Amino acid sequence: MTQPLVSNPSTDIVVDDWEPGIRRITINRAPLRNAYRTQTAIEITSAIAQFTTDDTARVLIITGAGGAFCAGGDLTSTYETEHAAAVEFGHGVVIREGMHSVIRALAICEKPVIAMISGPAVAGGLALALACDIRIADATARLGDTSGRVGLLPDEGGAWLFSHAMGTDQALKMLWGNEIYDAQQALELGLLTEVVDDAASATLALARKFAATAPLTTRIVKRLVRNAGVQTLDQSLREAEYAVEIINHTADVAEGISAFVGKRTPKFSGR
Missing domain, CATH: 3.90.226.10 (2-enoyl-CoA Hydratase; Chain A, domain 1)
Known part of the structure; x- marks a missing residue:
């Protein structure tokens, strides 16, 4: 309810x-x-x-x-x-x-x-x-x-x-x-x-x-896709370079990879 x-x-x-x-x-x-x-x-x-x-x-x-x-x-x-x-x-x-x-x-x-x-x-x-x-x-x-x-x-x-x-x-x-x-x-x-x-x-x-997706990744994806509409390809690629420096160090990426290797459903925390 x-x-x-x-x-x-x-x-x-x-x-x-x-x-x-x-x-x-x-x-x-x-x-x-x-x-x-x-x-x-x-x-x-x-x-x-x-x-x-x-x-x-x-x-x-x-x-x-x-x-x-x-x-x-x-x-x-x-x-x-x-x-x-x-x-x-x-x-x-x-x-x-x-x-x-x-x-x-x-x-x-x-x-x-x-x-x-x-x-x-x-x-x-x-x-x-x-x-x-x-x-x-x-x-x-x-x-x-x-x-x-x-x-x-x-x-x-x-x-x-x-x-x-x-x-x-x-x-x-x-x-x-x-x-x-x-x-x-x-x-x-x-x-x-x-x-x-x-x-x-x-x-x-x-x-x-x-x-069910990783919250921070979901937000960054939305930003990248929306910004792509007003960016050149090179600008979009550069923004992606900066974004991965944020995302790839998060606990959720570590959890996602661990879950993939362990063949289980990941539990994302937003960290």
Whole structure:
């Protein structure tokens, strides 16, 4: 049985440990298909920060309640409009304090993060999913961005995240056409990692695999792979040279080699 870490019913998210080492953030606004407001983003950002500094939590899963991932920004929330009107450059401040804080928190998170998707992951919800490392969806998933229908921008990070995931031409086609894709289309476009029958079972199985790896090695692998996208080959090789000087002296590498020789499962401690 999972143990909630945040259980106040007035909050916009629920945070629990699905299993030891596997932290889960559930957006808990099901009547609005988990559309987020500024408060939602503040809570998610705080939960990511707690996960990042908690050595007992090795993998993070982000999902939504009630058969939806996240339908984007909550256009019925009044705080955003009132706050934007009260300060200079108010709309920019609101987005920075809101979903931008979530996207930035995920960008610097060194541990594995998996988006578990059912139903809509639209506009800012799609940006949230793409800011995760892995996206596992079931056949009910619907991904895209229809912000343009009401004249809004892909301002939650979508302009960068969409184009990096699916290419500039496909991103523009989606945004200008206000398109929503089913799970198979989204997979073919590069928006999803995998489409499965049961997203919960598949996500948990994958999270277990990630949680069983050497924690420091897992973090360094994420850094190397992410940095490779903006590095030359020579720069990536040089970073790897420095990284092995850290990793190859750890207790976990010694444990891994010992377990391999002894034909047993290693027990990694993160040291």
